[in-house]
Each structure stands twice: as structure tokens, then as C-alpha cells.
Ligand code: HEC
């Protein structure tokens with residue numbers, strides 16, 4: 455009898471969950487702007503969307519860990535992908551526009567190191583005529599229950615397919631990186647400068663060594679001969695040499711119209727910084743659980759000890775080897791063999807490449823002193839107040855200590871306190887676990903922020919941490935904190 459009652463209670467609790475879940479699910483579906491047509495276009499996500507309810511674990515066993523073999527000829531796959539593309543993009547862009555205000559707002563007084571204005575936010579839209587202050591006054595559980603969190607994980611433009619994806623601006627210069635199945639999603643003013651300046655720890659005297667050019671196989675020798683030693687020159691050559699990759703290769707299983715020799719490290723890490731190219735992380739299965747990842751800058755890898763947002767590889771050398779053997783192929787070593795994986799030799803190639811990457815310096819920060827703190831003579835009052843918030847009320851310093859503003863650790867920000875697990879545009883959002891503390895030195899140069907680029911501006915980063923850390927910053931605090939971050 456007691457047992458039966460217990461069962462009944464747990465059954466009604468399940469029902470309640472289910473009902474709450476369904477309502478939330480319907481809400482989210484509305485936000486994502488899905489249409490049946492667009493869903494059909496992305497294939498597997500339709501099935502997932504229907505099968506998965508919020509806060510219920512998806513049946514992980516149903517999807518294979520292995521990449522599925524492409525069916526049909528290259529021409530038929532391309533024709534189908536091209537036909538689907540308008541719907542795929544329409545669906546994703548309407549979702550983005552519902553989540554963010556993507557209109558152009560930029561700074562006039564402060565710029566990135568090469569002169570590009572900074573995007574100004576916050577860009578995230580708040581639901582139900584909320585204000586940032588009322589939201590910050592709510593408990594995480596309330597925000598979660600009412601689906602009010604403005605900074606949910608950001609899906610890839612076509613999460614079911616994923617893969618490397620390059621900005622429109624980059625495609626204008628490097629057309630071989632164009633995909634026929636989807637386009638990059640964010641407007642250029644939310645992205646780093648392209649091509650970005652390049653600073654070397656060994657040549658601080660020279661400032662930007664790139665001469666305003668995008669460093670490629672065609673010009674690297676002319677730019678760096680006489681500045682780098684022969685070993686570093688060879689490392690640089692390898693960093694700008696194309697090697698086969700999952701979407702860009704010579705087989706029929708590719709996403710470029712013409713067969714491709716592959717991508718170079720600097721296609722994504724343009725001039726050793728970032729082109730904001732996006733991808734899905736290789737080390738998670740099933741597909742819907744993989745995080746979107748935004749290419750991190752390689753500036754300052756010399757002072758870092760962990761590499762990758764979650765993999766935490768321990769050296770730049772390890773990351774270099776692993777990037778081409780596994781990450782290029784979505785963590786699938788089997789298709790890699792078919793597409794022509796390039797196995798780098800540790801002693802004569804990996805070390806050379808790593809040595810060059812370790813010369814990439816952070817951009818100049820003229821207002822910081824030898825401790826990496828604001829020079830009181832040069833800083834404005836607002837910047838000084840921002841530094842005090844960073845150290846005090848904001849608690850940022852706990853994980854982002856000077857001089858480089860990273861503790862070289864990983865932290866679990868437990869952002870899932872604020873949202874329910876659910877499927878959004880093909881991505882199953884859930885607890886993300888510990889993520890690397892990216893350095894904040896030079897941060898103004900590398901929007902969008904967080905591992906998946908969900909924070910489009912520094913103002914969004916401040917609103918995000920105001921909620922996540924529950925630090926209750928006021929309007930002035932937030933302005934001052936942004937002013938400080940812009941000087942790092
Ligand atoms: C999509 C384009 C892309 C290409 C091409 C690429 N990377 Fe990356 N790289 C990324 C992304 C995205 C990450 C972040 C990975 C993660 O979060 O796990 C990354 C991370 C790294 C890191 C660690 C940085 C950090 O701060 O943790 C290093 C080092 C690196 N890449 C080196 C290379 C090298 C060397 C090559 C060429 C063999 C290369 N990358 C090619 C996108 C790319």
C-alpha cells in the first residue's frame with residue numbers, strides 16, 4: 455500500500471514535470487522561429503526536437519558516435535544542401551534576431567588595436583519588458599523556471615551538420631573557404647579586425663609585424679625572413695599551409711564546391727589572432743550535445759598552461775598535434791584516414807609551429823603598469839573605479855588575476871542554474887561543466903565572448919557575470935567595469 459502511494463506520488467510528479475516541460479518547450483520553440491520546412495532541411499534535428507522534452511535526458515544511445523557515411527553522389531548531396539540552405543539560414547537568423555538586437559552600435563572613442571570600433575551592447579533581448587536590474591534581483595531558480603535567462607548557449611548556424619565556418623569578410627579574401635550548405639551568422643561589427651595586427655614578444659620594437667596583410671603561404675617568407683630564425687620560419691610555413699579537414703578536403707564528403715587541399719591553422723587563427731571562425735567541439739557526443747566553439751586568439755598562449763575550452767591539453771605542442779589529427783575531423787580518426795589526415799612529426803614540425811605560436815604577444819596596453827594594473831597617472835576616473843569593482847564587488851580577480859587576467863584554471867560557472875535543459879535549433883543545451891578561464895588581457899580585440907561566442911559585446915559579458923555571480927552591480931558600476939576591461 456505504502457509502495458503504491460509512493461508510486462502514485464512519483465507518477466504525478468513526473469506528470470507535473472512533463473507539463474511544465476512541455477509549456478517551456480513550446481515557448482522555446484517559438485523563440486527559435488522554427489518552421490516545419492526549416493526543420494525538414496536540417497534532417498536529424500526534427501526527430502530530436504520531437505523526441506526530446508526539456509529537463510529529460512535524451513536517449514544518448516540512439517545516436518552513433520561515428521560520423522555517418524554520406525549517401526548519394528557528391529553532386530546530388532550538393533544540390534540538396536544548396537536547396538536547403540535558404541531555409542537553414544532563415545531559421546537560424548530569425549532565431550538570432552529574436553535573441554539579440556543585432557543593429558549596429560559601436561564606440562567612437564575606444565578601438566581595437568588596429569583601429570576597428572568596438573561593438574556596444576548589451577545586445578541580448580530581455581523577455582516580457584524586464585529590466586536588467588529586475589532580472590539581477592531574481593533568484594537563479596526563478597529565472598530558470600520562467601525561462602528568462604538571456605544568455606543561453608549559442609547553437610551553430612546548422613548544428614546538425616556543424617563544422618568549420620568562416621565569416622563573409624574572410625571569404626571575400628579567401629574564397630576557397632566558402633561552404634555551399636550554410637553561411638556564417640554574425641555581422642562583421644561583432645567580429646575581430648580582419649586581418650588583425652600581429653605582435654611578437656621578440657620584436658616589441660616593431661609593433662604590428664603583419665604590415666597590414668593577412669599572412670599566407672604567398673607572403674610569409676617576404677614578411678618574416680630576417681625577423682624569425684630559420685626554424686621559426688619553417689614553423690610559420692606550416693601554420694599557413696593547407697591540410698585536409700572534415701569539410702574541406704578532396705573527397706566527395708566535403709562542403710566546398712571544388713575539391714580542397716584543406717585549411718591552414720591561420721585560416722582560423724588569422725595572423726595568430728582569430729578570424730572568429732566557428733566550429734563544433736570535437737570531443738562530445740552525441741552531435742546535439744556538442745558545444746559551438748569560437749576560435750580563441752593565440753596571442754599570449756606563452757603564458758597559458760591549459761589549452762582548449764574543456765580538453766585541457768597541457769602544452770601548445772600537444773594541442774598542435776591533436777588539432778590536425780582529431781579536431782579537424784570532429785574527433786573521428788576513421789574519416790580522417792580517408793580524407794588524408796596530415797600527421798605532424800613532433801621533433802621537426804610540431805615544435806617549430808609551437809615555437810612560433812609562443813612568440814605571439816598580447817596587443818599593447820599602454821595604460822597598464824608592470825603589475826598589469828592601471829597606471830594611476832594615465833587612467834580615467836571611470837577606468838579606476840572599474841578596476842576597483844573588478845577587484846572588489848565584482849570578484850572578477852578571483853579567477854582573472856593580473857597581469858594577464860587568467861588563473862590558468864578551469865571553473866564551472868554552473869550557468870545551468872539559470873536554464874532548463876532543452877533542444878534549441880538542433881543543440882541540446884544542458885550543464886556545460888568546467889571551462890577554461892580565458893585571459894582578459896587584450897580582450898577588447900576578440901569579440902564575441904565565451905567559448906561559444908554567445909556574448910556579443912563586453913557590455914553583455916558584464917551583464918552575464920552580474921547574473922551568474924549575483925554581484926548586484928548598479929548602472930554606474932557596469933559602465934566603469936566595461937571602461938576598465940577596454941584598457942586591458
Ligand atoms: C575552426 C578553425 C580552426 C583551425 C583551422 C585551427 N584552429 Fe586552433 N582552435 C580553434 C578553436 C575553435 C579552438 C578552441 C578549441 C576548444 O575550445 O576546445 C582552437 C584552439 C587552439 C589552441 C588552444 C588555444 C587556447 O587558448 O586554449 C591552439 C594552441 C590551437 N588552436 C592551435 C592550432 C593549430 C596549430 C592549428 C593548425 C594545425 C589550428 N589551431 C587550426 C579553431 C581552429
Ligand code: HEC
Nearest residue numbers: 848849850852853865889890891892902903904905915919
Ligand atoms: C569563478 C571564476 C570566474 C569569475 C569570478 C569571473 N570569471 Fe570571467 N570567466 C571565467 C571562465 C571559466 C570563463 C570562460 C567561460 C566560457 O567560455 O564559457 C570566463 C570568461 C570571461 C570572459 C570572456 C573571455 C573570452 O575570451 O571570451 C570575460 C569578458 C570575463 N570572463 C569577464 C569577467 C568579469 C568582468 C568578471 C567579474 C564581474 C568575471 N569574468 C568573473 C571565470 C570567471
